[in-house]
Amino acid sequence: MALLDILQYPDPRLHKVAKPVAAVDERVRTIVADMFETMYAAKGVGLAATQVDIHERIIVVDTSEQRDQPMVLINPEIVRRSTDCKEWEEGCLSLPGIYDKVTRPDTIVVRALDARGEAFEIEADGLLSVCVQHEMDHLEGKVFVDHLSALKRNRIKSRMRKRQREVQPA
Ligand code: K1U
Numbered sequence: 001m002a003l004l005d006i007l008q009y010p011d012p013r014l015h016k017v018a019k020p021v022a023a024v025d026e027r028v029r030t031i032v033a034d035m036f037e038t039m040y041a042a043k044g045v046g047l048a049a050t051q052v053d054i055h056e057r058i059i060v061v062d063t064s065e066q067r068d069q070p071m072v073l074i075n076p077e078i079v080r081r082s083t084d085c086k087e088w089e090e091g092c093l094s095l096p097g098i099y100d101k102v103t104r105p106d107t108i109v110v111r112a113l114d115a116r117g118e119a120f121e122i123e124a125d126g127l128l129s130v131c132v133q134h135e136m137d138h139l140e141g142k143v144f145v146d147h148l149s150a151l152k153r154n155r156i157k158s159r160m161r162k163r164q165r166e167v168q169p170a
């Protein structure tokens with residue numbers, strides 16, 4: 001297994017649209033294992049392949065308190081979303097320390113392939129629902145700050161750029 005580098009906003013590669021996985025094989029299972037290692041090490045509850053510069057439709061999540069319920073979603077599709085929406089405070093491993101409120105459908109039904117290539121469907125609510133929607137946005141090249149006003153987004157962009165200059169002086 002390997003720890004992967006997580007792209008930091010505003011890296012333009014975070015805005016690439018991921019391609020469907022053609023076959024769930026050993027190559028894909030290695031990516032999944034590396035993504036779990038990276039997500040757990042970063043103390044995240046989810047990670048999309050886009051964030052580790054792999055532009056394929058792969059998501060890993062674990063929203064359990066014990067961190068013992070890993071879930072893989074390959075080629076995920078939302079087949080149903082509730083009309084009622086809920087506001088949640090979101091974070092992102094590509095924007096460490098930045099949190100803001102985003103409104104999304106409360107409940108979703110998602111269809112995906114697991115790590116064996118078998119199709120499954122889950123109904124998600126609460127943090128799992130928010131997390132899966134946030135990760136599916138990543139696969140579309142969308143970051144949670146894209147849901148905020150341009151004013152807030154530009155402030156966050158400046159903060160991230162300043163932080164990156166301080167870490168890596170030119
Ligand atoms: O995509 C990511 O960068 C992972 C992200 C998932 C997420 C968490 C919360 C709301 C929406 C999406 C994170 O894991 S952020 C960091 C985190 O560990 C966390 C934040 C809020 C609640 C629980 C965990």
Ligand code: ZN
Nearest residue numbers: 091092093094
């Ligand atoms: Zn994120």
